[in-house]
Amino acid sequence: MKRLNWITRVKCLIFLSILLVPGCAILNQPPATEIPAAQLRCENYPRLVDGNMGTSSILKVEGFIEKDHTDGAVNPFRYQDTIHGTNKVQVLIQLDSPKYVTHIEIYPISNIPSFTIETATIQQEHNFRPTTDKRRAKSENASLIRVRIEREVGFLRLTVVSERDSSKATREDASDKIKIPFKDIVIREVKFYGK
Secondary structure (H helix, E strand, C coil): CHHHHHHHHHHHHHHHHHHHHHHHHHHHCCCCEECCHHHEECCCCHHHHCCCCCCCEEECCCEEEEEEECCCCCCCCCEEEEEEECCEEEEEEEEEEEEEEEEEEEEECCCEEEEEEEEECCCCHHHCEECCCCCCEEECCCCCEEEEEEEEEEEEEEEEECCECHHHCEECCCCCCEEEEECCEEEEEEEEEEC
């Protein structure tokens, strides 16, 4: 009986040490700190990374949907959708030098139906890699979005997909075509965190 208790105690000690050693190592790592806005740059939308939560950037979507009657004789009143332009906006954010980024936080004002994030250390198209966390995520009710990066970043490319703005649809009298623009995306700030 004594030997069984001794073996059980050793197994328990080994099990606890396996759990505690990595846990202590994680706790001893320094917490992620915000990368100052002075080290970030975005040419097209400078307010996106200005460090001021009171400002916002309007990402203009240059496209619309055209609804037109189909040519079919079966149902001539049926509409067909055609996208003119694009329903996406692409933002490129540059760090002053490549840094290890643990995560980013996006503070949207409008809903974002879908977005993707890619990073690169140098600005060349074939070097951009998608993040493994939330490859195609969305934000409803303008909720905060936190995306884990965990890599060296020199450039971050954010591609946001917009949705239709049916309240601004217009109809052409002569052709009966309907044009529906895409909603612009409003983002207050993008914050970077690193170690």
